[in-house]
Amino acid sequence: MDTSNHRVTIWSEFTDLLFPKRCFGCSQLGTSLCTLCRAEFSFQPALRRIDGLKIYSASHFAPVCRKILLRAKEDGIRSADLLVTQALSFSLTHAISHRKVLLQAIPSQRNKIRLRGRSFVTSLVQEICSREVEQIQLLEFQRRVFDQSELSAQERSKNMAGALCVKAKKFPISQEIFLVDDLVTTGSTLLEARRALNVAGFTVAGAITAFSA
């Protein structure tokens, strides 16, 4: 376990002790996801194609998913992390059905890594790796981008254009590469990641996300 993940785990165990469990969806006391909200957090395989990129997701971005994602990403709550990881794992199984693949997470920006103590999606991908599935970390941000949540599709695409680059030189890769992100909205981030990898000579077979908005 790297030190940043370790720090997050200790912090989330500490906050679990300080604050009794409440449902991520409706704040009811007692459990991190009550029966009603659990029913809303259901997975159904979905496939979208954006500019030729196949994107597999586990669930549409219901309000309960938004709340779970926020608690995982911004607060580092371990039980929320696990729910997002379950969704990613579901998408992965749907996308690859036991083929050997390499997963490239969309990295976090440096300021977010400092703030949260980890690159969010990268740390979740670590959890879904197995004998068939390995993580590669070729991508990094080469400039700052704005938060995308309030931007239009056109603004998102402009915001992301040329933002990512490949830090490693080309090396031989025999397995397919799949991109991984927590959420796909317009696809601008995933398409930028594919562009950066293509420029460096890598091809991208598809993408998986936990949620699709």
Ligand SMILES: [Zn+2]
């Ligand atoms: Zn609830």
